[in-house]
Amino acid sequence: MTSPDPSATVLAFEQVERRYGDAGEVVAVGGVDCAIAKGSFVALVGASGSGKSTLLKMVNTLVMPSGGRVLFGGEDVITLNQSQLRRRVGYVFQGIGLFPHFSVGENIGIGPRLAGEALPAERIEELLTLVELGPEMATRMPDELSGGQRQRVGVARALAGDPELLLMDEPFGALDPITRDALGEKVRELHERLGLTTIMVTHDMAEALLLADRVLVMDAGELLADCTPRQLLMGEGGEIAQSLVSVPRQQAEKLAAMEGRLA
Numbered sequence: 001m002t003s004p005d006p007s008a009t010v011l012a013f014e015q016v017e018r019r020y021g022d023a024g025e026v027v028a029v030g031g032v033d034c035a036i037a038k039g040s041f042v043a044l045v046g047a048s049g050s051g052k053s054t055l056l057k058m059v060n061t062l063v064m065p066s067g068g069r070v071l072f073g074g075e076d077v078i079t080l081n082q083s084q085l086r087r088r089v090g091y092v093f094q095g096i097g098l099f100p101h102f103s104v105g106e107n108i109g110i111g112p113r114l115a116g117e118a119l120p121a122e123r124i125e126e127l128l129t130l131v132e133l134g135p136e137m138a139t140r141m142p143d144e145l146s147g148g149q150r151q152r153v154g155v156a157r158a159l160a161g162d163p164e165l166l167l168m169d170e171p172f173g174a175l176d177p178i179t180r181d182a183l184g185e186k187v188r189e190l191h192e193r194l195g196l197t198t199i200m201v202t203h204d205m206a207e208a209l210l211l212a213d214r215v216l217v218m219d220a221g222e223l224l225a226d227c228t229p230r231q232l233l234m235g236e237g238g239e240i241a242q243s244l245v246s247v248p249r250q251q252a253e254k255l256a257a258m259e260g261r262l263a
């Protein structure tokens with residue numbers, strides 16, 4: 001496993017804030033400070049509405065901060081060339097977001113195409129292979145795919161520009177648990193193989209503990225905990241983080257108790 005390199009910060013949030021409403025009364029993200037090391041796989045967890053998506057969207061400027069800065073490779077993202085930024089940052093959207101009237105191959109190549117470059121068929125095939133889909137999928141339409149296959153296409157599309165950073169917003173939310181597990185492991189393997197830095201938003205603490213090497217917990221726009229899975233399992237991170245950890249823990253305990261009764 002490639003270990004994260006704490007000496008090389010690839011992404012830094014400096015007092016990042018995003019407010020909504022005429023008077024800025026809705027605080028979606030309220031002053032987040034955090035540095036992400038090159039090569040790390042970070043899970044961003046927290047209740048619905050805690051600001052996870054907003055924080056992620058400020059990295060590739062889909063949302064602009066109301067205050068503070070997001071630095072990518074040491075530079076403020078809003079000063080970077082936007083099409084280059086979109087190439088360097090792969091984004092897997094919540095709810096997949098494939099274009100229904102474009103084929104799978106066209107969906108995968110949409111980022112480079114918007115930047116004026118057509119992806120060759122071999123590259124599309126290579127990207128499909130990376131996510132374990134056959135080359136024949138390139139000509140299919142999104143509604144001819146299963147949810148898991150669509151999500152694989154979403155990952156292939158995010159990887160099309162050879163990104164340094166992969167952002168995933170609740171990528172496996174709508175999938176059955178078996179497909180979800182398989183895709184999670186696939187993404188972790190691609191993270192290692194392609195030398196990526198990855199941030200994944202998830203509601204599922206078990207998924208975060210199993211896949212990530214660092215877990216950030218958000219609540220009401222604030223970063224409440226920044227722990228390794230081991231630290232969380234040892235009881236660190238505070239009350240809200242521990243209430244999230246207690247969900248998979250109690251499930252595991254109930255299953256173990258059932259197994260005990262069956263034995």
Ligand SMILES: Nc1ncnc2c1ncn2[C@@H]1O[C@H](COP(=O)(O)OP(=O)(O)OP(=O)(O)O)[C@@H](O)[C@H]1O
Pocket residue numbers: 020021026027028029046047048049050051052053054055
């Ligand atoms: N465009 C917007 N206008 C007004 N309020 C917004 C807007 N986008 C987000 N918000 C508010 O900001 C807060 C954080 O939203 P955000 O989508 O970042 O949360 P989240 O943690 O990603 O939630 P979920 O897990 O449900 O996707 C919420 O209260 C939300 O209603």
